[in-house]
Amino acid sequence: MNTREAGRPYHHGSLPQALVAHAVELLDEGGAEAVTVREVARRAGVSPAAPFRHFADRAALLAAVSEVVAADFAAVQLAAVSSAGSVPFRALGTSFVHYALAHPHRFALLRTAVFSAVRTPAMEEGHRAFTHATTEMIIAGQRRGELRQADPELIRIAAQALVYGLSQMFVDDYLDAARADDLIDQVVDLFGLGVLDEHGRKGEGPDAGVVQAADAPDPGAVGDR
Amino acid sequence: MNTREAGRPYHHGSLPQALVAHAVELLDEGGAEAVTVREVARRAGVSPAAPFRHFADRAALLAAVSEVVAADFAAVQLAAVSSAGSVPFRALGTSFVHYALAHPHRFALLRTAVFSAVRTPAMEEGHRAFTHATTEMIIAGQRRGELRQADPELIRIAAQALVYGLSQMFVDDYLDAARADDLIDQVVDLFGLGVLDEHGRKGEGPDAGVVQAADAPDPGAVGDR
């Protein structure tokens, strides 16, 4: 963001931030393996060795990228939680899947760096906040009688596994991303019968809709890059 | 498997198979990125250029690895389906998660190579067979009155998303792998209320059990490498 094309002084001024920004670019373009130190340095207009003044090695650079991406992800998700209505589960799940679809390579990085038992302290905070908010949301739903009285942690884990799996299946092109919204709604409705209490259910017949999987070759469905 | 240490003749005899076998070894040890052409050649006892006589490039070698792994995975899953009892959903999901936990790097490869819209013809067959078997299993369950009369494709996709997500969360160490079996059972019970019809339900109270997530640092849980 602050590349300082004019003059090209010896000292960049804000190399670390610029390096991370260019690394995120490369991540979005071609995944984590496309984030090479040299290419990042090239885009920042510095020598191939310059990044090593600020990051011990490539892994450290990727860790910094993970923190930036994690912060962005957490912000988007928390915004979805707070702006959602009384039964925000669908909105939250939709937001999660949408983020994965919009930034598939970031999602892959988040999987290994944030949705993992090994997190940096900076990520730990955002993740804990998100987990706490989600659990509170579930407990509140139970207090309002919308959710079954099962263990909130179990409900959270199960819902997250469902959303996690759907996101990954869309990203992997196993499911047609164009039908993401439809599928999310239908899956939530189907499994929601087990989670939502009577009050929260939608009045819907058994054979609501027919789903189309992307089993047959379906060119031009996912428009990533 | 057929490395012929004795004599070391000029011609290996079965280099392609040996290369793929060593590549699978490397995959299991360090993931797809650890599968380097040179290391595979080294383990097979041939020159670094020899593999290129049989595989156009590294991607072709990995594709061959994908086919072998896909065949193994399909065999294991189909065995789980056929050996399962009358309501085999739990057994099938458990088998899926167990495979992912036992071979996390294979699971990652399968995700991008097999659980994807772009498959080689060889994989297409196995995958189609598995999908068909699963759907037939669901339809049979519906005929026996064990499952709700929702679209079988929707049920299959939703169940797969749940299993997919749980597997990935275990592999990513987001959930404690030691509690995999417990969590699978509890999650299936919870969401099963939406899928299983009255006959298939287990008589169980609302607060069945408490789940432990691996949120807190929990060293020495997943024993992969």
Next chain:
DNA sequence: CTCCAATGTAATCATTGAATACATTGATGT
């Protein structure tokens, strides 16, 4: 104004994927 620590550069090395020219072998046809 001088010094110096921070920051960037140049040069270098090992590893890897990949290509090319060459060597070896065993099967095949006569």
Next chain:
DNA sequence: ACATCAATGTATTCAATGATTACATTGGAG
């Protein structure tokens, strides 16, 4: 039996990359 040759493996080489080391430049602290 024997020459031929396509298949198979080797030696060599090149570019890209991660990483290290010695050196150059800069701007601020004393």
